[in-house]
Amino acid sequence: MLRQSFTEQGKRVLKIEQQALIELEQFIDQHFDHACQLMFNCVGRIIVIGMGKSGHIGNKIAATLASTGSPAFFVHPGEASHGDLGMITRDDVVMCISNSGETNEVLSIIPVLKRIGAKMISLTGNPDSTMAKLADVHVCIKVSKEACPLGLAPTASTTATLVMGDAMAVALLEARGFTADDFALSHPGGSLGKRLLLCLRDVMHSDDATPIIDQTQSIKDALIEMSAKGLGMTAVVNQQRQLVGLFTDGDLRRILEQRVDIHSTPISQVMTRSCTTADADMLAAEALNIMEVKRINGLIIVDKHNTPIGALNMQDLLKAGVL
Incomplete structure (x- = not known):
């Protein structure tokens, strides 16, 4: 009652x-x-x-x-x-x-x-x-x-x-x-400020922490690089260090079902060629939206020459308070 x-x-x-x-x-x-x-x-x-x-x-x-x-x-x-x-x-x-x-x-x-x-x-x-x-x-x-x-x-x-x-x-x-940027300037310490002001260069893994292998290397080499960098993916580049593809945990699961020899098969044969990239100055909130729409867990950040300069995954955005 x-x-x-x-x-x-x-x-x-x-x-x-x-x-x-x-x-x-x-x-x-x-x-x-x-x-x-x-x-x-x-x-x-x-x-x-x-x-x-x-x-x-x-x-x-x-x-x-x-x-x-x-x-x-x-x-x-x-x-x-x-x-x-x-x-x-x-x-x-x-x-x-x-x-x-x-x-x-x-x-x-x-x-x-x-x-x-x-x-x-x-x-x-x-x-x-x-x-x-x-x-x-x-x-x-x-x-x-x-x-x-x-x-x-x-x-x-x-x-x-x-x-x-x-x-x-x-x-x-x-x-x-x-504007949203004006709002963020008065909320720099909260999650709103992080969502509105944080750029990818502030949260991405860069330099030696960026997972990169050459397209002539094997699937095994890609797995070693992915394990070492811990992002669940690696960028694949040509001799000019330009991005030509991406290899992820999802790609690995698919090739294992096909019984591909990881020791001798070049990564260029199994990588994803059309991959989503981002600019270092892109807002983290915008990158999050792209990842959610495309249902991907990571992004390779490239410069104007299409050279990989960083990488991040959804966990990085979570740690930064963007999610």
Whole structure:
């Protein structure tokens, strides 16, 4: 009975919050457009301010703005009243968040914001509130009801605020022409940065670690080279050191079924001639896509003369955090 009650309540909350988001669409209007334009034209920073649950949401909105091309940070209104207002300049745009629009800690610093000359955007659930009237532009985040059955704990209202912040951040991202490379520059330490910035030259096996044999050598020689380099493949080159083929573990299984003499048969007779190659400057994420589409486990990296300069397999991309 308890489990059933929990699931019923959980579904009830989801329905209420889903309805709140549906209702939120009506507030994506000229006020939303004006707010985005203010932030787009901002030559300083976007400062997000909120108290309590609105502060937690504001912190996330500031982080999302900052990571999508709109420099922003969060300032706690309590700390603002005790010195942190010095972070704000007339070139900044300040986003004040309060569901009621009457949060004392936020209202108390608005006169200073006006004195500084910073532009102000308010996000409230009450268009007639003090905060809404004092702002340069007000964006409504009103919800018909909270998911909390007591109507007290901010639930649907905080969800609506967060989604409105996401809508602004993405709208600004599009307007700025923010790219995947731009995103990676602000996420260099995470897997996103690795996926977007890492090139094959950063992860490939090169120099003596590259598996290479001459096309005149035998299958046995190829197996020795593959075992020594541990990539499950070897590049096959001609006398000019240009790539002419590839020999892999899969090729080995196929020739063993045919009872080919590995001691006397030249590798050129059993190698794969049409093999997929890559450039050292190719993004690792792009190489991963090629390998998945072609269902191959490794790549030979060649230079402009088609000379092998490196090799890697799926395990290398996994270790580098690209997968």
